[in-house]
Amino acid sequence: MEERRRPSSQYMERIQKNVTENMREILVNWLVEVAEEYRLVSDTLYLTVSYIDRYLSSRAINRRKLQLLCVSCMLVASKYEEISPPHVEDFCYITDNTYTKDEQVHDTFISASQSPDLKFEFLGCYLAELSLLGYGCVHLLPSMIAASAIFLARFTLRPKMHPWVRKFPKL
Incomplete structure (x- = not known):
């Protein structure tokens, strides 16, 4: 973990x-x-x-x-x-x-x-699960889907902060 x-x-x-x-x-x-x-x-x-x-x-x-x-x-x-x-x-x-x-x-x-961790976790999982619906995502590597879900979850929760900072700050 x-x-x-x-x-x-x-x-x-x-x-x-x-x-x-x-x-x-x-x-x-x-x-x-x-x-x-x-x-x-x-x-x-x-x-x-x-x-x-x-x-x-x-x-x-x-x-x-x-x-x-x-x-x-x-x-x-x-x-x-x-x-x-x-x-x-x-x-x-x-x-x-x-x-x-x-x-x-x-x-x-x-x-x-x-709980910021749970909110981030739920949103990230939800976004990753959405990729399961789209046939267009079949060709994507699971690591790319996971990275994309993390990026979008971070951007959604903290839109003014760059999503790829070293450590995601607490909300």
Whole structure:
């Protein structure tokens, strides 16, 4: 994974004031059980934890919202990795209806839209996937499609900045 997309190795000490390593461990163990209950592929679980750690590396969260963040990240990850992802209502059920469907959907969009890495990742993937539709792209090398998607995603998110700077700054 690219370094800029990795979570900070010291986010608990530097950013999180209300979340502890023990709380994270308990929630990850719970997510393992959720993944087993819904027969999710292992990639969904790994992607979920990656999203959680990356989000927690970027902003502090209230401990009352930590489980909501976890199920929202699993919802997003399952949409990427699963053939038949669980529904939002399933995540309401597994949290004993602690969070409503609206809260989960709202948190999912907030999490995705506020994280520059996720916004860039989603846009880049979307642009690359668009190339799959065009027969005219068949002759292009995958590396050219990937480079083009990265270029256009960067240009779209920061139109006044040259897209090929060495390090893409945080939005």
